[in-house]
Amino acid sequence: MSRVLLVGMMGTGKTTVGRALSARTGWPYLDNDELLQRARGRTAPELLATEGEPALRAAESAALTLVLGLPGPFIAGVAGGVVLDPADRARLVASSATIIWLRATVTTLAGRVGAGAGRSWLGDDPAVALARLAATRDPLYAEVADQVLDVDAGTPDELAARIDLPT
Numbered sequence: 001m002s003r004v005l006l007v008g009m010m011g012t013g014k015t016t017v018g019r020a021l022s023a024r025t026g027w028p029y030l031d032n033d034e035l036l037q038r039a040r041g042r043t044a045p046e047l048l049a050t051e052g053e054p055a056l057r058a059a060e061s062a063a064l065t066l067v068l069g070l071p072g073p074f075i076a077g078v079a080g081g082v083v084l085d086p087a088d089r090a091r092l093v094a095s096s097a098t099i100i101w102l103r104a105t106v107t108t109l110a111g112r113v114g115a116g117a118g119r120s121w122l123g124d125d126p127a128v129a130l131a132r133l134a135a136t137r138d139p140l141y142a143e144v145a146d147q148v149l150d151v152d153a154g155t156p157d158e159l160a161a162r163i164d165l166p167t
Contacts, residue, residue: 003075004075004098005092005098005099006078007145008103009130010109011109011113013102013151015077021075024157025165029075029076044060044079057085098147099146100149100163101148103148110130113126
């Protein structure tokens with residue numbers, strides 16, 4: 001069965017594009033935040049605040065394990081930081097899923113995340129933090145992606161329509 005995984009930075013629209021793609025296909029959309037909470041019993045901000053970044057990364061990896069073990073068809077958003085772990089990147093590449101990198105400019109990302117409410121790792125200047133994160137992560141997203149979808153312009157429905165689905 002077909003499985004589509006959406007990867008990309010926070011603010012690229014994994015959830016909104018994923019839900020639009022779900023509406024187009026009739027396949028369920030699995031949200032990373034919900035999967036992470038199911039895997040660890042806490043939200044990402046709660047984990048980060050109480051246990052730190054290593055616990056958050058472990059939870060993201062656990063959520064990836066959960067989604068990779070599910071039968072398709074489905075569309076799932078993947079945590080933005082999961083590509084930082086070489087083992088998780090290898091699992092993504094080896095999976096039978098189609099991986100779509102939702103790519104946006106830092107300007108677009110900064111506009112979408114605003115002051116970074118609920119995202120303490122963005123600090124006092126989200127645009128600078130996002131630029132730093134993108135410099136590290138973009139090559140890793142490129143490494144795992146089967147398709148790249150630029151999301152700076154277009155409605156979620158228009159963007160979803162541009163995704164080439166597996167047959």
